Amino acid sequence: MQESFIQAYPKLLQSSVAVAGLWLAHGDEPLLSQWLIDALRPHWRAQNYAIKRIELVSIKSWQEVLSELGSQSLFDDASALIVTGNHKPDKAVIAELERFAVEAQTGAHSHSLLWLTPKQDKRAQSSKWFAPFAQYGHIIDCNLYNEQQRQQLLQIQAQQFGLKLSQEAWQLLMSHTEHHLLSAYQTLWRLSYLFAPQLDASSHDATHEGNNQSTTTAPNVALDIKDLQAALVSDAQFSVFDLSDAMLAGNSAQVAKIIFQLQATDEPTTLVLWAISKDMRQIIQLMDGQDPQALGIWRSKQGLYQQACRRQAKAQTAEWPALLYRCDQAIKGLVRQPAWELLLQAALELTGKRLFAAR
Numbered sequence: 001m002q003e004s005f006i007q008a009y010p011k012l013l014q015s016s017v018a019v020a021g022l023w024l025a026h027g028d029e030p031l032l033s034q035w036l037i038d039a040l041r042p043h044w045r046a047q048n049y050a051i052k053r054i055e056l057v058s059i060k061s062w063q064e065v066l067s068e069l070g071s072q073s074l075f076d077d078a079s080a081l082i083v084t085g086n087h088k089p090d091k092a093v094i095a096e097l098e099r100f101a102v103e104a105q106t107g108a109h110s111h112s113l114l115w116l117t118p119k120q121d122k123r124a125q126s127s128k129w130f131a132p133f134a135q136y137g138h139i140i141d142c143n144l145y146n147e148q149q150r151q152q153l154l155q156i157q158a159q160q161f162g163l164k165l166s167q168e169a170w171q172l173l174m175s176h177t178e179h180h181l182l183s184a185y186q187t188l189w190r191l192s193y194l195f196a197p198q199l200d201a202s203s204h205d206a207t208h209e210g211n212n213q214s215t216t217t218a219p220n221v222a223l224d225i226k227d228l229q230a231a232l233v234s235d236a237q238f239s240v241f242d243l244s245d246a247m248l249a250g251n252s253a254q255v256a257k258i259i260f261q262l263q264a265t266d267e268p269t270t271l272v273l274w275a276i277s278k279d280m281r282q283i284i285q286l287m288d289g290q291d292p293q294a295l296g297i298w299r300s301k302q303g304l305y306q307q308a309c310r311r312q313a314k315a316q317t318a319e320w321p322a323l324l325y326r327c328d329q330a331i332k333g334l335v336r337q338p339a340w341e342l343l344l345q346a347a348l349e350l351t352g353k354r355l356f357a358a359r
Contacts, residue, residue, distance in 0.1 A: 002139040005032050006149050010156065012039035019043045019080070021104035022097060023114040024133040027142025031182050032153075033116050034296040036140060037082060040114065049080040049112065055291055056085025062093040069100060069111050078110035084294035086117055088129045101136030116294060119143055147179065154184050161192035164220040169228045176232055182298060186241055187232075193268055194231055195221045238262060240275035247279055247350035248304035250311055255347045263340045269331045273324070276346045280320045283308055283350070287317060311352035323349065 005027070011017065025036050044051055054065055068081055089097060103109055115133075124130060133139050144150050151170060158165060165173065177183035238258045246254040262272060282295055286309050292302045323346050330339035348354065 001137075002134060002141070004141045004149075005036070005143070006152055008138075008140045009035065009039060009153070012036070012043070013156075017043050019047070019049075019112045020078070020110045021112065022101045022133050022137030023112065023140070024117065024130075024137065025114065025140045025142045026117045026120040028119045029142055029144060029181065030293055030296045030298065031185065032142040032144075033294075035153075036142065037114070040080070040112075044080040044112065047110065048077040049110075050078070051080045051082070053082045053084070053290075053294075055289075055294065056083060056087040059087050059090055059093075061085065061087065062089045065113070066093065066096050066100075069113060078112070080112040081114070083113060083115040084291050088127070091128070094129055094132060098132040098136065101132050105136060144181070147174070150174075150179065150181055150184075154181070154188065157185055158188050159220060161188055162220050163188060163192055163195065164222045165228070166222070166224045168225040169223050172225055172228050172232075190239065190271075191223065191228070191231055193271060195223060195227065240267070240271055243272070243347065244275050244279055245304070247276070247347055248301070248308045250307065250351045252348055252351040252353045255351055256344065259340070259344045259347055269339050269343065272343050273327050273331060273346075276327075276343065276350065277324050279305075279308070279350055280317070280324065280346070283312060284317050284320065287312065287314065308350060316349070320346075320349065 019040060023040075025033055027033065041051065052068060054061065054068065056062065056065075065081060065083055068079060071079070097113075100109075100111070100113070104111065120130070125134070144153075151174065154173075155165075155170075173184055173187060177187055238261045240262070243255065243258045243262070246258055259272075282297060282305060285295055286292060286305055292305060293299070297305055323342070326335060326337070327339065327342045327346055329335045330337055330342050345354075
């Protein structure tokens with residue numbers, strides 16, 4: 001079965017979806033690939049799947065994929081395998097994938113394989129390797145072909161954030177973000193903190209950690225163009241996204257300036273911690289050899305992330321989870337050290353500067 005992302009995504013957000021078998025998502029919008037994983041992950045967890053990732057570094061990597069799918073854990077009912085990379089399977093692997101898909105349809109097993117690839121043209125879609133996914137699995141086109149699709153997806157995200165924008169507000173949002181999907185999504189995410197406080201921090205964290213299937217029971221907050229204009233003006237100086245850019249660039253002076261401004265304007269500490277922890281996790285994953293595109297890092301920012309990786313040592317990044325945990329404890333009032341002090345310490349760690357000696 002082949003569907004566009006806008007067709008498949010709303011259905012995946014429903015309460016129950018059969019996820020066993022082959023899945024192929026192809027496209028040049030990394031954010032859509034990440035949203036797809038976020039939508040599938042609650043289904044995998046609900047069905048007690050062990051979720052794993054494998055990167056195709058060569059054609060031989062497909063043997064690792066098949067081996068993983070053939071294994072059975074004593075503690076998990078099945079495996080959900082996220083495969084990244086563009087190495088196409090050979091004839092023998094194609095036959096195994098076809099057998100895997102047919103057995104999933106007959107209920108012989110419950111394993112799930114999701115392969116994330118770049119956009120595949122019509123010629124590629126007529127290739128033999130594509131056939132098992134097309135005939136027995138699910139193919140999702142993770143590309144946006146017009147502005148209407150972009151706004152439809154963002155409206156779904158707005159609803160999950162507890163927001164409902166007027167048509168004029170949507171036009172302003174798209175114009176302000178230059179019709180850039182990630183920028184518009186980040187703006188919606190920030191608006192939810194300003195206008196939908198009934199969505200507590202845990203629901204926001206769940207969304208960005210990949211558990212965004214939950215729906216909001218509170219009524220959506222209606223925003224008109226005046227509300228959006230006021231929010232964009234108030235956000236004109238610095239945001240956590242400016243903080244991210246400064247951290248990745250290694251600009252410690254700018255990081256300190258932004259942190260102090262965010263503190264002065266009562267930016268939610270949970271929002272600042274999310275921005276810092278997101279970049280820290282991605283740097284750790286990159287240093288472990290993971291593919292930046294598979295992590296949802298835009299090509300325009302991959303250079304910044306690589307630059308940040310070169311500033312770090314494994315021994316130093318190994319201390320980051322403990323530092324993030326202390327930040328979280330401080331935000332919750334469980335330790336005496338001020339939360340903003342720890343957030344500054346963590347942000348400067350990303351620039352390669354240490355505010356305090358390691359404990």
